[in-house]
Amino acid sequence: QVSVAGSGTGRGSPAVTLVQLPSGQTVHVQGVIQTPQPSVIQSPQIQTVQVATIAETDESAESEGVIDSHKRREILSRRPSYRKILNEISSDVPGVPKIEEEKSEEEGTPPNIATMAVPTSIYQTSTGQYIAIAQGGTIQISNPGSDGVQGLQALTMTNSGAPPPGATIVQYAAQSADGTQQFFVPGSQVVVQDQQRQRVPKRSAAATGDMPTYQIRAPTTALPQGVVMAASPGSLHSPQQLAEEATRKRELRLMKNREAAKECRRRKKEYVKCLESRVAVLEVQNKKLIEELETLKDICSPKTD
DNA sequence: ACGCACGAGCGTCACAAGAC
DNA sequence: GTCTTGTGACGCTCGTGCGT
Numbered sequence: 001q002v003s004v005a006g007s008g009t010g011r012g013s014p015a016v017t018l019v020q021l022p023s024g025q026t027v028h029v030q031g032v033i034q035t036p037q038p039s040v041i042q043s044p045q046i047q048t049v050q051v052a053t054i055a056e057t058d059e060s061a062e063s064e065g066v067i068d069s070h071k072r073r074e075i076l077s078r079r080p081s082y083r084k085i086l087n088e089i090s091s092d093v094p095g096v097p098k099i100e101e102e103k104s105e106e107e108g109t110p111p112n113i114a115t116m117a118v119p120t121s122i123y124q125t126s127t128g129q130y131i132a133i134a135q136g137g138t139i140q141i142s143n144p145g146s147d148g149v150q151g152l153q154a155l156t157m158t159n160s161g162a163p164p165p166g167a168t169i170v171q172y173a174a175q176s177a178d179g180t181q182q183f184f185v186p187g188s189q190v191v192v193q194d195q196q197r198q199r200v201p202k203r204s205a206a207a208t209g210d211m212p213t214y215q216i217r218a219p220t221t222a223l224p225q226g227v228v229m230a231a232s233p234g235s236l237h238s239p240q241q242l243a244e245e246a247t248r249k250r251e252l253r254l255m256k257n258r259e260a261a262k263e264c265r266r267r268k269k270e271y272v273k274c275l276e277s278r279v280a281v282l283e284v285q286n287k288k289l290i291e292e293l294e295t296l297k298d299i300c301s302p303k304t305d
Numbered sequence: 306a307c308g309c310a311c312g313a314g315c316g317t318c319a320c321a322a323g324a325c
Numbered sequence: 326g327t328c329t330t331g332t333g334a335c336g337c338t339c340g341t342g343c344g345t
Contacts, residue, residue, distance in 0.1 A: 253329095254316080254317070256329085256330085257316080257317070257318085257330090257331095258315085258316060258317080260329095260330065260331065260332085261315075261316070261317080261331090261332080262314095262315080262316095263331085264330095264331060264332055264333095265314080265315085265332095267331090267332095268332085
């Protein structure tokens with residue numbers, strides 16, 4: 001004897017079907033039959049939109065815009081990071097991959113890209129590139145138009161020697177006679193950008209993923225024309241130097257935030273992808289359960305004729 | 306060919322949470 | 326208390342599809 005009892009399909013409550021098997025076992029099938037939804041993907045993004053809508057409804061009711069926007073921001077900002085959410089999901093569901101603490105290989109990071117060290121000095125060239133010199137002589141070249149870590153290059157100067165304290169100097173020349181970009185680094189060496197990519201439009205740079213290549217050469221001439229010299233923070237005294245230092249700090253902060261935003265967006269996309277795949281899995285499961293239920297109904301329901 | 310709408314991606318700002 | 330990191334929001338640019 002099997003009894004199938006439908007219940008609770010009211011708005012907001014999932015449909016629950018009770019199936020009593022001949023053995024006396026009762027099976028709860030919850031939410032198997034769902035009302036059509038506009039979208040199967042219900043990411044936290046959507047949830048936040050809903051929260052925002054509620055908040056705005058309150059706003060129109062109470063006419064307290066400032067307080068409400070604060071409240072809304074509070075609600076929105078309480079949402080944990082994508083990494084946390086996804087890792088929580090993955091701990092519940094075995095098949096869902098975790099977002100690694102560090103960047104995974106998934107996105108195809110070129111092997112010649114090193115991880116970004118904390119720079120101690122940062123400079124912007126006349127063509128918009130950023131050159132950061134970290135402790136230990138690592139030079140990082142960041143092209144503002146390129147995509148993600150692909151715009152970040154690290155060159156480690158193995159024989160640059162220890163610069164005098166507070167005296168890191170970058171000497172930059174806009175363009176040399178052979179059409180390459182050059183800048184000079186401690187240790188009397190020259191970093192030369194190859195001709196093939198200078199000021200590539202940011203769209204195509206992102207699409208093709210091509211990067212500027214740099215070579216370390218011995219200087220062929222004395223100081224070139226148009227040399228720009230910048231001092232590191234160690235020897236700052238005048239207001240102008242302080243202003244430069246503030247600008248430098250700001251540039252560094254912006255560069256870091258730029259990278260952080262890229263990383264955050266990458267995680268967000270990964271998170272949404274995971275949710276989508278999870279939805280697909282659940283849909284398959286759901287379908288199977290429905291079929292199973294139908295089979296059980298067929299087997300166990302008493303024949304009338 | 307042109308204009309428009311739309312979506313994706315980006316840089317920046319503001320702010321909360323966590324680290325130190 | 327200060328610094329760093331992560332993320333939502335905003336505005337911008339660019340590519341694409343579509344109608345005219």
